[in-house]
Amino acid sequence: MNTLRWLVRIFLFVVLLGFCLKNTTPVTVNFLFSLQWHAPLIIILLLAVCGGALLGLLATTRxxxxxxxxxxxxxxxxxxxKNIPLPTEPPRD
Structure with a gap:
């Protein structure tokens, strides 16, 4: 089982590495007030994924x-x- 996990991890790493190497084209991100940022597409995607994960974590902290x-x-x-009573009938849908 441990070998299968490592094989899946290696496969995902190779796929993501290939994805990163294919998306190195420079792009322009336009913000409000005519602000622009030039960066490779993979950096933009990485920041978007990290930002989404951070927002998800913040949403669950409460x-x-x-x-x-x-x-x-x-x-x-x-x-x-032991003191919690069990339900006598299944919940209705």
């Missing part, structure tokens, strides 16, 4: 902190899952 606080509160209170 829920993550709330759940983390709730877990800490439950651990302090010493409650366990």
């Amino acid at each position: 829920v993550w902190w709330r759940l983390r606080g709730e877990l800490a509160r439950l651990r302090r209170s010493g409650s366990s899952t």
